[in-house]
Amino acid sequence: MTPVLPATQLPTERGSSEPNPLRSRKKQRTRFAIEDAALDLFAEQGYEETTVEQIAARAEVSKATFFRYFASKGDVIFGGPDDRHQGLQQAIVARPASEDALNAVRAAMREHWLPTVDPLRTVRQTRAARTSPVLRGLSQDLAMRWQADVSQALARRRGLKSPDRSCRLVAGVAFAVLSNAVNHWIDTPVEGGLAMVIDQGFDLLNEL
Numbered sequence: 001m002t003p004v005l006p007a008t009q010l011p012t013e014r015g016s017s018e019p020n021p022l023r024s025r026k027k028q029r030t031r032f033a034i035e036d037a038a039l040d041l042f043a044e045q046g047y048e049e050t051t052v053e054q055i056a057a058r059a060e061v062s063k064a065t066f067f068r069y070f071a072s073k074g075d076v077i078f079g080g081p082d083d084r085h086q087g088l089q090q091a092i093v094a095r096p097a098s099e100d101a102l103n104a105v106r107a108a109m110r111e112h113w114l115p116t117v118d119p120l121r122t123v124r125q126t127r128a129a130r131t132s133p134v135l136r137g138l139s140q141d142l143a144m145r146w147q148a149d150v151s152q153a154l155a156r157r158r159g160l161k162s163p164d165r166s167c168r169l170v171a172g173v174a175f176a177v178l179s180n181a182v183n184h185w186i187d188t189p190v191e192g193g194l195a196m197v198i199d200q201g202f203d204l205l206n207e208l
Contacts (some may be wrong), residue, residue, distance in 0.1 A: 005139075005146055006117040006182055006194060007205040031069050033059045038076040039124045047073070047132035077125050078138045085149040092153035094102045101154050106202050109174070114195040122194065126186055143179070147171040177201040 037058035041050040052073055056066045070076050091108035099107070130136040150171035151163035160167070181198040184190070190197060 005178065006114070006122045007144055027069075030061060030065065034061060034066055034069055035076055036120075038073060039128060042128045042132070043124075047128060047135055074135065074138050076129060077135065078142050083188075085146060089149055089153040089156075092150065093157045095157065097157075101157075101166070102173060102202075104157065104168060105174045106199075109178075110195065110199065114198065117194055119194055122197060123186055124184060126182060143175060147175050150174060173205070177205055189190070 016098060034055060038050070038055045041054055043059060052066055055073060055076070056063045059066070087106055091112035092104055095104035095108055107160060129139045146161075147168070148171075151167040153168040154170055155161070155163040158167075163171075178198060178201070181201040182194065184201075185194050185197045
C-alpha cells in the first residue's frame with residue numbers, strides 16, 4: 001500500500017503571500033494549469049517519461065514560470081509539506097492538556113487540517129504515486145516528514161525538548177489511520193467525504 005497523505009490547497013507561489021486578490025487569483029489559475037498539465041502527462045505517459053519542458057508547454061507557460069511555482073516535477077504532487085503541516089503542528093500544541101495524545105492529533109486534524117483537503121487532487125496524487133517508483137519514494141519521504149512534524153508537536157505539547165518514543169509511536173499510528181483511510185476512500189465506494197472516512201478510521205482503532 002502506498003503511504004498517502006491527503007492533498008491540500010497550497011500557496012500560489014512557493015514562499016509567497018499575495019495581498020492583491022486579483023493577482024492572487026491569476027497566480028492560482030497558473031498554478032492549477034501547471035498542476036493539471038503535469039498530472040495529465042503523468043497519467044498519459046508516466047512520471048519518469050515526463051519532463052518539466054513538456055509540462056510547461058502543456059500548461060502554456062515558460063520553464064521559468066514553472067519553477068516559480070514548483071521546485072521540481074515531483075513538487076507538483078508533493079510540494080509544500082512545511083507550509084501544509086505548520087498549522088497542524090500549532091493546533092496539536094494548542095489542544096487541552098487533559099486530552100490524550102492520539103485524540104489531540106485527531107481533533108487537530110479534524111478542525112485545522114482536513115478542512116483544507118482537496119479530494120480530487122488527493123485521488124490524482126495517489127493514483128500517480130501508485131504507478132511510479134520515484135513517486136512512491138517521494139510519498140514515503142513525505143510520510144516520514146509528516147510523522148516527524150507531528151511527533152515534534154506532541155513533544156512541545158508535553159514540554160519535551162525532543163520527541164520520545166511515545167510521541168513517535170502516536171505520530172506513526174495517526175499516519176497509519178490517515179493513509180489507510182485515503183486508500184480505502186479511493187478504492188472502495190463509500191458514502192461521505194474523506195474527512196468522515198478518516199474519522200471512522202480513528203473510531204475503528206478505538207474498537208480494537
